[in-house]
Amino acid sequence: MKKKVTVLGATGMIGQTIIKLLEDHPWFSIETLVASKSSSGGKYSEKCRWILSDPMPESVKDMVIVDVDTALDTHILFSALDSSVADEIEIDYRQKGHIIVSNASNHRMDSDVPLIIPEVNPDHLQLIDNENNGGWEITNPNCSAVVISLALAPIFIEYGIQQVFVVTMQSSSGAGYPGVPFFDLHGNVLPYIEGEEPKIEKEITKILGSIENKRIVNHSCEVSVQTNRVAVLYGHMVSLFVTTKSAVNVERIKDLLSNFSGIPQERNLPIAPKHPIYLGENEYRPQPRLDVDRENGMAITVGRVKKVNENTLHMVALGHNTIRGGAGAAILNAELLHSEGMI
Numbered sequence: 001m002k003k004k005v006t007v008l009g010a011t012g013m014i015g016q017t018i019i020k021l022l023e024d025h026p027w028f029s030i031e032t033l034v035a036s037k038s039s040s041g042g043k044y045s046e047k048c049r050w051i052l053s054d055p056m057p058e059s060v061k062d063m064v065i066v067d068v069d070t071a072l073d074t075h076i077l078f079s080a081l082d083s084s085v086a087d088e089i090e091i092d093y094r095q096k097g098h099i100i101v102s103n104a105s106n107h108r109m110d111s112d113v114p115l116i117i118p119e120v121n122p123d124h125l126q127l128i129d130n131e132n133n134g135g136w137e138i139t140n141p142n143c144s145a146v147v148i149s150l151a152l153a154p155i156f157i158e159y160g161i162q163q164v165f166v167v168t169m170q171s172s173s174g175a176g177y178p179g180v181p182f183f184d185l186h187g188n189v190l191p192y193i194e195g196e197e198p199k200i201e202k203e204i205t206k207i208l209g210s211i212e213n214k215r216i217v218n219h220s221c222e223v224s225v226q227t228n229r230v231a232v233l234y235g236h237m238v239s240l241f242v243t244t245k246s247a248v249n250v251e252r253i254k255d256l257l258s259n260f261s262g263i264p265q266e267r268n269l270p271i272a273p274k275h276p277i278y279l280g281e282n283e284y285r286p287q288p289r290l291d292v293d294r295e296n297g298m299a300i301t302v303g304r305v306k307k308v309n310e311n312t313l314h315m316v317a318l319g320h321n322t323i324r325g326g327a328g329a330a331i332l333n334a335e336l337l338h339s340e341g342m343i
């Protein structure tokens with residue numbers, strides 16, 4: 001029997017994407033939809049301004065949206081809450097014994113909350129203390145941090161990493177709906193995204209960190225990020241300069257990237273891509289328009305791999321921000337928990 005789940009922030013961009021991706025999911029079915037008081041009390045089809053090109057699933061159209069004061073019957077909650085409200089709401093649900101699989105940034109750096117990319121750091125699930133049957137939380141990273149960490153992981157394992165410099169080119173959908181005003185973004189590039197750079201820098205050192213005595217020790221590599229908002233609808237592209245601990249070999253690194261896989265591929269998890277990383281076919285790839293939907297948005301594409309000096313490598317990576325960087329990342333985390341017997 002499928003496990004019943006709730007979607008918190010069901011009317012937002014990530015909430016809608018979770019609903020779409022769970023439409024025919026073999027393990028999870030949506031029981032309840034939660035949004036703010038202004039959306040609650042009405043049918044989902046009437047209250048939600050659906051913005052995905054795929055149609056709204058029939059199964060949710062007549063569901064009545066509830067607010068956060070309503071007691072929930074499901075143990076598992078997918079959170080796509082706005083970060084201005086997620087902090088306390090998620091803690092409150094945890095105290096009531098729920099398991100939160102969250103997209104929101106609020107608790108990603110908490111010491112008892114794992115920040116997971118299932119192909120990269122599934123061992124970080126050890127941070128969860130579920131012995132007293134209380135609620136707990138698992139998070140997926142910031143939408144750019146997922147793309148960066150996936151691209152770094154195979155290199156990190158074989159070469160070690162000392163320093164990473166990143167310039168991001170982040171799509172407009174990364175700001176949610178309605179997002180950045182058209183006037184600001186059309187035909188333009190904005191060289192700053194408030195709050196984004198320190199978030200990405202910290203999250204990468206946690207994801208690459210190790211577990212010692214059930215505590216996370218963040219990796220000591222230096223990460224420096226400069227973010228840009230660009231006039232692209234979906235897909236965050238990142239330009240990476242990576243200084244490794246041992247000398248780089250470009251052909252070997254390309255091989256490591258294209259053959260990279262992890263637990264999701266071993267266990268054939270339902271939403272997992274067959275290959276998490278693809279190599280761009282030529283020097284003009286990756287491009288958001290051509291590569292963002294690879295493996296239904298769950299695979300990233302890496303290109304422009306070149307040696308800068310003995311220990312420094314350059315590459316460009318691209319991933320779908322609302323799928324691999326958001327809704328799909330949360331669902332893959334829930335599938336990992338399910339396959340571990342933790343939910």
Ligand SMILES: NC(=O)c1ccc[n+]([C@@H]2O[C@H](COP(=O)([O-])OP(=O)(O)OC[C@H]3O[C@@H](n4cnc5c(N)ncnc54)[C@H](OP(=O)(O)O)[C@@H]3O)[C@@H](O)[C@H]2O)c1
Nearest residue numbers: 009011012013014035036039082083103104174176177326
């Ligand atoms: N967009 C991305 O690429 C991306 C990627 C990864 C992670 N994230 C994170 O995922 C979360 C959702 O992002 P988004 O882009 O989907 O944002 P969004 O489109 O602005 O949606 C926010 C959702 O939160 C709900 N909400 C707001 N206040 C609430 C309250 N007091 N009680 C209950 N629900 C409330 C909204 O409901 P109403 O419609 O009723 O206001 C809406 O459903 C954010 O924390 C974001 O940082 C986003």
